[in-house]
Amino acid sequence: MSSVTSTLPATPLPAPRMAADERRESILAAATAVFGAKSYAGTTTDDVARAAGVSQPYVVRLFGTKQKLFLAVLDRTVGKLLAAFRASMAGDAETQPTRMGEAYLGLLSERGLLQSLSAAFLLGGDPEIGPAARAHFADVWRFLRTEAGMGAETAHLFLSQGMLINTLVGLRVGTEYGANSGMTELFDLCVPDKVDVILAQIPTATEPW
Amino acid sequence: MSSVTSTLPATPLPAPRMAADERRESILAAATAVFGAKSYAGTTTDDVARAAGVSQPYVVRLFGTKQKLFLAVLDRTVGKLLAAFRASMAGDAETQPTRMGEAYLGLLSERGLLQSLSAAFLLGGDPEIGPAARAHFADVWRFLRTEAGMGAETAHLFLSQGMLINTLVGLRVGTEYGANSGMTELFDLCVPDKVDVILAQIPTATEPW
DNA sequence: GTCTATACTGAGATAGAC
């Protein structure tokens, strides 16, 4: 009915060129968010690509395989985790556990970071991911016991509580529960005086992926 | 070269007829193991079928969709969890937390039970699984606080430690780590005097799926 | 450095026989 030129197919503007390292990092960040939300197998390389604003084959091109991408995400995540812990270690020994706890909560501000970790920790049976996940977990444990100087008991409690926090965030408890349902009580114990901060980090709407 | 009758194609013996309920339960058990090992998205209905010794379409036929199967697994799992807790409640109040902890550890003897739960707890963002997972989690919390009469602090600690145990099992820590690596220390704190029992529950070899 | 086109495979689900 009308001219051909008027029905423009909206050229899907190619992503602007970027230094490889920069692009790599932005894809890792996107992948972290998506893996965190949909777990390893539930994530497609296309999800990641769209979250990062690049094409699906390019994601594969840069990282080789989806699995390698996931392993790269893991490395980066644990690196950030330990870095955050180390950064929190200045100050007097008395309040250190508290500060480390807060450092941990700070990591919630990166979408999917802790949930990607949790996802990896469930894949111990995978022949490639499993060993990597165990190694990373052991690194964290060793860090707490040696570098951070925590006693076994303290480190145990610290880790436990971290895992529960991960669970609550993975469950998206904040999005669905109101002030009732008893969950708020638990939330308060897990992240005292930080409920609002935490809730803000949880994705509320449907994501692009 | 030889007679036709001698090269038997090994008729893949059809599963013996079973009452629907019985078959349903055996598929649920198989599905629990597989979902626990490979997470929701990583599990195929064919994995489950083979673990249960039936055909893939039959699994779908009985449960409608993979998702419904997973939700059924969740129901069953939480049912077993609460049942085990309730069963442990007889006796004096003093040692009750200990007995509940032991009841929890007892659940490790069913392959994948706690790991399926953990997997579900990571899928809070899923439009159908998320709400179900939150509801189940809330049920457990309410149980601890009301029926089991735990204080908020106690319940919090109890849950935390449960989540860490789930993590360790999901990681298959026992399979890969020997007496070194520091993990044994943590293991001992998580499941005192039960290390061997726990390790025995962790699948060691390649499974049929 | 990044894309389009496409080959290939795997997996959920349906149809219908026994």
Place this chain on the structure above:
DNA sequence: GTCTATCTCAGTATAGAC
């Protein structure tokens, strides 16, 4: 109650252009 055959789509990965 259970299977075989099969349709169909989604998703990883490759080839090759720009």
